[in-house]
Amino acid sequence: MSEHEHPPAVVLDGVTRRYGTDASAVMALRGVDCTIDAGELVALRGRSGSGKTTLLNIIGAIDRPSDGRVEVLGTDLGTLDEHDAGEWRRRNLGFVFQSHGLVASMTAFENVELALRISGTKRKERTGRAMEHLDLVGLTDWANHRPDELSGGQRQRVAIARATATEARLVIADEPTGELDVETGADVLALLRSIVDSTGTTLIVATHDPAVDDYADRILALRDGALT
Template sequence: MFEEGEHRVSESSTRSATAVAEDPAGLPMVRVENLRRSYGTGEAAVHALRGVSFDIPRGELVALKGRSGSGKTTLLNLVGGLDSADGGSIVIDGVDLATLGENGLLELRRDRIGFIFQSFGLLPILSAAENVGVPMRLRKADPKEREERVALLLGLVGLADHANQRPGELSGGQQQRVAIARALANKPALLIADEPTGQLDQETGLAVMQLLRAVVRSEGCTALVATHDPQLLGLADRVLELSDGEIIEH
């Protein structure tokens, strides 16, 4: 999931990921046009995405559904700048990913996108607070600012009293809440989540999805969430379905 792939470097490879379009007002947070991605060659090639196009307005929580192998993770990897498309374009917050080189893509993922994993991805030797603070340490944020932001986010996800506990001392639902707080650490414009409730029971999964719904509103960010749970789909502003490598909007 979200594995690092090879990135295609364009002539504008030195462009900064924070160099947002001069006037992003009115532009969608995510614009995908005619996106194509295949694996393998010849008759054995698997066409994961076949000319996918869609927009996600700012401030929306959009759910992505589709059967296993439909290309959901491939699409999330491409939108998150973790893989390169064979064709088409992706624009995130006014920035065309094709204009970014390796450093620009790293900067984009660090500063503008928050990732939430099904497996939580927490560092077991760190406390909940320390896990949330990792992205801000990577940005060399001021220690006081970091501590205040960590406290605010743990409070937001209902874990203020668990700041000093390590992942192994937390339930699955609590660990996912820490992961959500960590994804929000650098105030991302976009949250990308691949089956974030896949390892949780139905009740806990619903609570986590409701939390995602709440943080999108409170933090003013946009979210693209892959899920197969009908209850969770009902909490989204919009549902996109992948079928045979093509998008169906409901």
Template sequence: MTAALRATGIEKTYGQGTTAVHACAGIDLQVDAGELLVIRGRSGSGKTTLLNCLGGLDRPDAGQVWIGEHELTAMREADRVELRQRHLGFVFQGFGLLPMLTAAENVEVPLRIVGTPADLRDARVAELLDLVGLSGHRDQRPGELSGGQQQRVGIARALANEPQLLIADEPTGQLDAHTAASVMDLLRSLTTQRGVAVLVTTHDPLLAGRADRVLQLHDGALAGTP
């Protein structure tokens, strides 16, 4: 297996002295290509902080993060931004779609950012909307879509630049049980059919059942096989 993500000794602390909160306390982690890894933990356990450090949205206080062969933690900010744009996809609990844009236009945004030619953008958007089952909704805006449909648009957008790693922070947190299961099934299919590495946080034990591995985050430490 090829490691899409490898992290060693990740530390992140907020505050000082007796009030310090150790959100990440020397975390080691690896996610392989084609693997779905779920991290569980109660609210406030540090799941989002960990994902932000792993995805280059925040810098850890200590430790190293590798995305493929690239050491993310050693990069300048501009280089980290470019790596995120080309090698990582992010899915958020709150969907994060631009309300004034259609579903197709939302998916197209990452392609525009990296300068993909218009004809290739159109083909890629069509492919991705078909992948997530929304070909018939390309011209609808987020306010005209259900929560599950919005999250599928978010997943399509995250896949626009063919990332080697997809990071999803509580992607089903605002969805009902049936819709949540269908979103997790979609994430599962990305690993088996496309070889994408998927790292997901969730508090739902039923959704965790679709994972290859499940780790528990507690007091800044991971329990399980990193």
């Protein structure tokens, strides 16, 4: 297929993010340029405070750069107002966070089904799709359990099912293994790898966990807000 049919998933051009305006302003990102291809699993590595979350929030249309251009899945995010950005995000992206962020009163199934509802998936497709993705993360038998009845690794797998069930073309994961033991963290990374391979989604994982290097196609290293 031609390049034209597969535009890059992410293009960043001179992205800066400054917090505050006075002398004490923090430059969280200082001119980040990079391209992430569709279908890549990219690890965003860097020490605490290096700007990983800031960059993910900008790619995910949660935050805006102070300067620079951000194109994600062919859309120039600078052209979207806040409302359109929210709508665009719900339809196109999946998120996995460090502390899973599941709805405590809902079962694993209901959490995934809710994400499908929010993303605008048709009602008759939702049940099948939710179960399919819970199966993909090995939780078929746990579908009717609430988060407080699941282990940390199981909860993180529900969060992954929730992020991928919508068939998001880009999944953003911020420290998805941060609260897991080493072995469970490796399981979660292997699962993310297999989902990228089987679905062709693009995945960006921010972490300071060096274990991610074994699973990523490419490692982007951030240091003091700049790629090294």
